Amino acid sequence: MLQITTIILFFVLGFLLAKLIMTYKIKALEANLENKIVELTENHKTLETLMYSMAHDLKSPVRSAAGLVEALQEDILDEAGTKESNLNILRLTITSLNSGLNNVDDILDFIKFGQNLEIQSNQNIQEEILLLITEFQNLYPKAHLSVLPLNLVTCDKMGLKRVFQNLIENGLKYNSKKNKFIKIYQEENSIIVEDNGNGIEEKYLNRIIQPFQRLDSRTKGSGLGLAIVVKILELHGYKLEIESKINVGSKFKIIL
Amino acid sequence: MAANKILIVDDNESERFLIHRILVKIGISSEDIEEAIDGEEGYNKIVHGNFIPYIVLLDINMPKMNGLEVLVKVRAEMQTLPPYIIILTTSQQESDLGNAITGGVNAFAVKPNEPSRIKNILDAVKLIFINKAVLSSELKKLFSYINIEENQTI
Numbered sequence: 322m323l324q325i326t327t328i329i330l331f332f333v334l335g336f337l338l339a340k341l342i343m344t345y346k347i348k349a350l351e352a353n354l355e356n357k358i359v360e361l362t363e364n365h366k367t368l369e370t371l372m373y374s375m376a377h378d379l380k381s382p383v384r385s386a387a388g389l390v391e392a393l394q395e396d397i398l399d400e401a402g403t404k405e406s407n408l409n410i411l412r413l414t415i416t417s418l419n420s421g422l423n424n425v426d427d428i429l430d431f432i433k434f435g436q437n438l439e440i441q442s443n444q445n446i447q448e449e450i451l452l453l454i455t456e457f458q459n460l461y462p463k464a465h466l467s468v469l470p471l472n473l474v475t476c477d478k479m480g481l482k483r484v485f486q487n488l489i490e491n492g493l494k495y496n497s498k499k500n501k502f503i504k505i506y507q508e509e510n511s512i513i514v515e516d517n518g519n520g521i522e523e524k525y526l527n528r529i530i531q532p533f534q535r536l537d538s539r540t541k542g543s544g545l546g547l548a549i550v551v552k553i554l555e556l557h558g559y560k561l562e563i564e565s566k567i568n569v570g571s572k573f574k575i576i577l
Numbered sequence: 578m579a580a581n582k583i584l585i586v587d588d589n590e591s592e593r594f595l596i597h598r599i600l601v602k603i604g605i606s607s608e609d610i611e612e613a614i615d616g617e618e619g620y621n622k623i624v625h626g627n628f629i630p631y632i633v634l635l636d637i638n639m640p641k642m643n644g645l646e647v648l649v650k651v652r653a654e655m656q657t658l659p660p661y662i663i664i665l666t667t668s669q670q671e672s673d674l675g676n677a678i679t680g681g682v683n684a685f686a687v688k689p690n691e692p693s694r695i696k697n698i699l700d701a702v703k704l705i706f707i708n709k710a711v712l713s714s715e716l717k718k719l720f721s722y723i724n725i726e727e728n729q730t731i
Contacts, residue, residue, distance in 0.1 A: 388692030
């Protein structure tokens with residue numbers, strides 16, 4: 322009799338314990354679910370903002386081009402335009418359309434580099450950088466572009482190549498000096514891309530890594546260059562630090 | 578210093594060209610029109626420039642300082658009117674409209690899709706510019722009317 326009571330007691334206790342554990346687990350799952358919902362809502366908001374900016378950046382150049390073509394048509398019909406003024410309107414139209422195309426390319430890249438990264442160990446990124454340097458040297462024959470020996474890196478080669486491409490391009494594009502230089506070198510666990518470009522004011526450093534943020538109105542750009550860099554590095558688990566001085570230059574430190 | 582200019586603040590060269598062109602076509606003298614290529618230059622021209630604009634046509638999405646930041650800074654440093662600040666933007670985000678009103682904008686107009694229709698907005702700008710004595714409340718009425726005409730969503 323005592324034995325039966327013990328067994329029943331044992332079962333009851335076991336049942337209660339199991340119930341307690343289940344309740345605890347359910348609560349943990351619920352909390353987890355709530356966190357996921359918050360995360361998803363935030364992602365959704367980010368995506369909405371991004372979509373909005375994309376639509377704006379695609380629409381603006383097309384709107385301008387339409388306005389310019391209309392203006393040209395008007396001038397031709399009224400015989401009001403000179404050859405020079407007509408050519409000026411055409412120049413603005415071409416610039417608008419090209420900037421639209423450039424925006425589309427950058428947006429596609431921004432989306433593309435979010436997926437399908439193939440991260441492999443021991444990649445020789447220096448070879449890729451040398452190829453990039455040759456390409457940029459053709460565009461900027463007078464610039465001094467150099468890369469010192471770099472360690473092998475765990476990375477998606479195409480992804481990391483894009484990081485260097487954007488940083489080199491920025492360093493040359495936003496650089497009004499005669500003797501432009503870009504130096505790429507290893508520093509302990511980091512790779513540094515140093516330029517003597519126009520520099521970024523400290524107050525803009527946080528803003529400039531966000532998508533669709535631009536600092537220079539004279540030079541065309543989608544405002545996605547550094548956002549693409551940051552996104553690719555984040556997917557690798559790497560960090561970007563920026564040191565910059567106005568009119569002196571910038572140091573982009575990729576912390577591996 | 579008398580406020581006697583219209584200042585176009587837009588980072589897009591084509592947009593500045595088109596707005597300038599239409600203003601001239603409807604009878605504003607080119608000498609009365611000034612341009613700024615981004616928010617920062619716009620702010621500097623309004624607050625520290627060698628002229629006081631009577632009307633500022635201000636875009637929102639611009640490098641460095643966006644139009645809403647310009648608006649807030651200008652209003653903080655220049656409490657009296659002019660300049661009358663008119664946001665002229667492609668943005669249809671309600672938050673932008675809300676922030677502009679809080680920031681002390683005088684009018685908010687969305688650039689119409691058909692470029693030629695921007696003339697309707699600029700016609701009103703001309704009216705205000707030429708009749709500088711018009712009271713600001715009248716201005717507000719006029720512009721809210723134009724906004725409704727131009728863009729039903731606002």
